[in-house]
Amino acid sequence: MATDAVTAARYAASVLAAGVLTAVLGAYFAPLGTAGSDPASDAGWTLPERRARFSEADVAKLRNSPFLGTRGEEAEAGAPRWRLAGVAREGRGWQAMVVDDASPLQVRRMSEGETLPDGSTIVDIDADGLISENQGCRRAFRLYASAPSAADCVSSKERDAPLDRSQP
Numbered sequence: 001m002a003t004d005a006v007t008a009a010r011y012a013a014s015v016l017a018a019g020v021l022t023a024v025l026g027a028y029f030a031p032l033g034t035a036g037s038d039p040a041s042d043a044g045w046t047l048p049e050r051r052a053r054f055s056e057a058d059v060a061k062l063r064n065s066p067f068l069g070t071r072g073e074e075a076e077a078g079a080p081r082w083r084l085a086g087v088a089r090e091g092r093g094w095q096a097m098v099v100d101d102a103s104p105l106q107v108r109r110m111s112e113g114e115t116l117p118d119g120s121t122i123v124d125i126d127a128d129g130l131i132s133e134n135q136g137c138r139r140a141f142r143l144y145a146s147a148p149s150a151a152d153c154v155s156s157k158e159r160d161a162p163l164d165r166s167q168p
Contacts, residue, residue: 082117084129084141094125 086097120134129142137153
């Protein structure tokens with residue numbers, strides 16, 4: 001009699017499992033939505049309109065911005081045609097990473113004594129930047145700072161004169 005009860009329990013469990021499997025498969029393969037309604041034919045539904053992510057004025061401003069240096073007529077008179085991109089320690093000395101406006105995607109490693117694209121010579125390189133000299137005029141180029149203008153020139157006489165500490 002115990003075997004009849006076990007057999008009946010197994011039969012009931014298999015019927016229950018078959019019912020659950022049928023319900024799951026029926027729900028998986030059943031079409032979504034109610035019968036007779038087609039979402040594509042619904043008159044109230046349309047594709048969303050495409051909105052511009054940026055205004056034309058913003059795009060024009062971005063196109064004219066000097067990402068990789070200045071461009072042609074926008075360059076200030078006396079401004080260098082290159083920019084300091086970085087400095088790196090090489091052995092016991094420093095090297096400057098220089099980007100020429102003529103080829104803005106190439107970075108050149110330059111050492112003290114080498115000639116920069118504007119014809120000036122690198123006099124000194126340290127962790128903060130470099131000093132260049134052209135025709136007796138020295139300019140300091142610092143990382144993360146705008147390039148010095150022609151007015152920032154320090155002549156050799158001013159450079160060699162003792163510092164006047166009497167003025168505040």
